[in-house]
Structure formats: C-alpha cells, structure tokens
Amino acid sequence: MVEFLIDTHPGHSLHLLLFTDVTNSKELVEAMKAGTLNPELAFFSATLVPTTYPVLAAAHKALLAQSRDNLATRTLHSELIYNYSGSKHISEALRRFGINDTSNYVLVGRFDATAEELDATRALVKGTEINLEELPSRAVQSLILKYYKITPAELEVSSLEEAVTCRVAARDIL
Template sequence: MATAEVFEFESHPGRTLSLLLFTDVTNSRELNTLLRAGKLDPELALLNAALVPGTLPVLLAAQKALTLQSRKGLITKTLHSELVYSYSGSKHITESLKRCGINDEMTYILVARFDATQAELNAARQLIKGTQVNLLNLALKYSKELITKFYKVTPAELHVSTLEEAIICRIGARDAL
C-alpha cells in the first residue's frame, strides 16, 4: 500500500516496512528517552529525516536488517535499531545511531515500522507530536550539507551520481570494506 502518508514495502516474503514522515516534532526528547530505555511502544526506527533524500536507501537498509535477522546475526539489539545502524555508512554502532537516529532537538523525523498493523501505525501517529507529511517531502527537505559530511561524499562523486546513490553505495559496501 502506498499513500501520501504511508509507504509500505514488501521485502522478504510476508515482511513489510511502513514509513511515516513527520515535521515540526515537539517531543523528540521524550521519544529519544523512550527509545534508549527500550520502552517505545510500538517499537519503531526513528531516523534523522534530514539524512534521507529518498526512500530507496531506507529500503536497502531495511533489506540488510531483515537479512541479518534471518541469519540470526543482528549487530544491534532490535530489528528497528538495526535499520538505523544499516542506514549509516559507518561500522561504529554508537556513532551510527547518534548520526542517523534522532536526538533531543530533532524536529524532522522519518518513522519506520516492520510488519506494521493499522493499529501500530495509528499508535505511532499518536506517539509522534508533529505534523505528518507526504513522503515526497524527503526529496525536498534533506540536508545536502549533513549528508556530504556524514557520508563523506566528494564533489567529484556528485558529478557522476546523486546523493541518494552515494548513500546507497555506502550502505551496500559498508560490510565489504
């Protein structure tokens, strides 16, 4: 199902990823506290949306997380934190979760939930105190400066590819480096 507000992606047979995008979030400190305590209900991946120029890199990170889970090889504690870690181009778990996850002041958040029910999506909407917007806004509101800094994208690379392609390259190649 793909609507203006929810993107649902089918990966492994019977597995889905739902995405919700929020702006003007006012309770990121509360969300971060719940997340770190493992008390976020429902469990969600909360990504710094400023680092997300489109859905394809998130889908690749989700695929990696699901593959690791199927091999019983999660590096982080949960499938949802594995998604955030997989989105990073870094092998450093703590740094990846800090950069690609949320912080206490964040107002622009991409929410991801594996195998979400409608009730869980509604609960996520209630949990996030902000304005849910169309996922197409990802392409309009990302931060080129943050992406080039965190992913170490060079100007020469941007002459032959896009920021989204650069992130995809790093997500895919991270474990091989």
C-alpha cells in the first residue's frame, strides 16, 4: 500500500493497493453495480496500469471534477477509472479499465482512506497484496498500446508511462 498526497488538492490523498490471485472479483463487481460497496473503492484491471503516475493524473482530474460539482460518473471512485481511460465513453471506460467477473490482478484505489477503511479493503479483496513496484513488470504492454492507440514511433521518443499519462491528461481536449 502506498499513500500519495495530491498536491493540487490540499487535504486529499489516494491510497493504492495491488492484489494478485484475486478470487472474488465477481462479488466485487456485483457490489459496485448495486452501490453496496463499503468502503467505496476504485478497482482497476492492473494489467492495464504500467505505473502509478498515470493513475495520479486521473486522480487529479477526478478531484477537480468533484470540486466543480461536475462528475461524469456516479461516484468519485468510478470517476477515477473513467479519467484513467482514453475514452470519453463512460461504460466503455469502466468495462475496459475496471475489473470484471474473472479479474485476478487488481489495483485498488481509495481517496482519503482511514486506517479502518484500508483494513476493510484488505478484508474485502480475497487475494494476495503485493508491492506496487511490480506494476511495470506485470503490465500487458500489447493491450495498453492497443487501448490507448500508442504507436511504436511514439515509444521511440517517450516511455509507455509518459504516453499513457499524456492520453489521460489530454483526453478531454482531443
């Protein structure tokens, strides 16, 4: 687990936890759809996350939308997934970058988490928590390139992390 302070939004933080061998994705998806997930969390398909930096860019955008009372989705945490995607289509973004019934490698995000909420998150996700440093080695680059439409020429002048972060940051103006 790592806590990131969001400097552009004083008083806000984002905690990220990475799990492998998750066995209850179906139940987590059902709880999200029913609106009964407690605490509220963002569940990423971790295979599509090369590093934490693009997630932090998405977190900034989600908090900005919330501060403007302009969320495109129902919750701040679904807004985080939506803003991480390269798509302007909410359902496609949540389907592609969120978890599904068979997801077993999951990145979990929680804004402004208390110690109790982090404990509840660990109890909620049935899997093995691993170090966030494993993200780059476990990312599926071919899928990331496909979903973000990143070309080989672009990777000659920037990293995968930079290309994804650029898509996250610029999605609304493209």
